[in-house]
Amino acid sequence: MTAFEPGRLARVLAELDASEGPAQALAQLVRQGLDQLPLPAHGATWQRWQALSVVAEHDLSLVKLVEGHLDALAVQAEVAPWADRVGGATWGMWAAEAPGERTRFEPMEADEVRLHGRKAWCSGAAHVSHGLLTAWSAEGRGPQLVRVAMQQPGVTVSRAAWHAVGMAASESLDLHFDNAVAHLVGDEGAYLQRPGFWQGGAGIAACWYGGALQLANALRRHVAETAPAQRQPFRCAALGEVDMSLQCTAALLREAAQWIDDHPTQDASAVALRVRLAAECSATRVLDEAGRALGATPFCRDQRFARMAADLPVFLRQSHAQRDFAALGERVAAAGEAPWAL
The missing domain is CATH 2.40.110.10 (Butyryl-CoA Dehydrogenase, subunit A, domain 2)
Incomplete structure (x- = not known):
């Protein structure tokens, strides 16, 4: 696996033919070797999640396919490392x-x-x-x-x-x-029993986070490009709330990636549930604050914003909402001690 180069990935994404769909874009990324990312829990999980975030900020439908492709490669490497690989496959x-x-x-x-x-x-x-x-x-x-x-x-x-x-x-x-x-x-039951099940599941949070970044950056640009004397306080307040929410989630993502790398064979379910729920809450807040602050204009006149605003709520429903909160609560209760001390 190669080291992640965010600049190269961003350049390739920017050069993709907008008339082609996400499947063609995935094939292009594979041809250029940009799917050769570090595997989860192999010391560079953060780089893997950075890549997912970069693709998600560009196009959520594309990252849905990219994440599935990467997950299939990671699963096979974990449960059947001896199996023949299909070169160039998507x-x-x-x-x-x-x-x-x-x-x-x-x-x-x-x-x-x-x-x-x-x-x-x-x-x-x-x-x-x-x-x-x-x-x-x-x-x-x-x-x-x-x-x-x-x-x-x-x-x-x-x-x-x-x-x-x-x-x-x-x-x-x-x-x-x-x-x-x-x-x-692999063996019967290996898909659910392997450590990578929850390690890979945590990576979905990076996709949700990346989608939220596109909307957050639309708000940031609007405020930054407005002369200070003409800035509306409610838009500045919205940007402040977005910044706080995203910074908190980014810190938790970094911490989760490091924990997974430090504990490659341990149960990562609590870590995954926590970071997924945090990313869901953050993305929902960004969608709400950006929409309220900017009004209807970007929903109607900014194609990328409008598509992300339509895509993100659907992708977020890959979360199990209150069932995931309940599952996390069960794990916190079973841990034996409070996990919140600084």
Whole structure:
């Protein structure tokens, strides 16, 4: 893995063809080797999160695909480091389970299996070359990770259920498998049991944070470009609240990344839940304060602001809201001592 170069990544993003979608942008980043980032818990988690934040500030639908691609690479490196890698591939990482539905697999020879059934919420499924997903045996054992090449007769992509406005370009579509060829990756249950499950989950916070930065910078530029004598106090106050919120979340992100690097095999669930909830709260506050301070103008006349304002609330719903607060509270109560002393 190479060291993250924020300047290079920002330049490549700025040069992307705006007429192309996020899937084409992901392929371009892969061709330039910009997906070769440090793995979580390998000493440079902060650099990995910086990259996610930079991409998110540019385009949330793109970072949705980039994060899935990077997660698929990290998962395979963790649970099946001996497996052959597919050079130049673009990956989707699909582990969501629709209520009452599971993708099933039947063993064939060696590590080959056949997939059947539906998989929902598959971001980028219409365009990526390969998918890494969770499936279940006919006897109900699992989850079991499998990798599948997307360009084959047994794989069908359906847009019938996708009616999104926010995050529309991420195309989180349904997949239907009918005897599709796939291969087992790692052991049964490895996806959830590995330390990287929560380490990777914490990285979503960097995506939410990056999306909030675009809106915060729109507010900052408006205030900075207004002559001091003409600045409205309520806009300055909004910028102050945004700064405070983002600075707090950035500090927590840095601390979480360092903790993960210092404790690579420990349970990172409390750390991940805390930083995700903080980023969600911060992003929500930035969206609210920037909108109230700037009024309707950027929502109607600034294409990038308007799209981010539509995308960010949808992406934030990857959080489980009060259920995540409850899960964090359970872990704090079980820790044995208060974690808040300076």
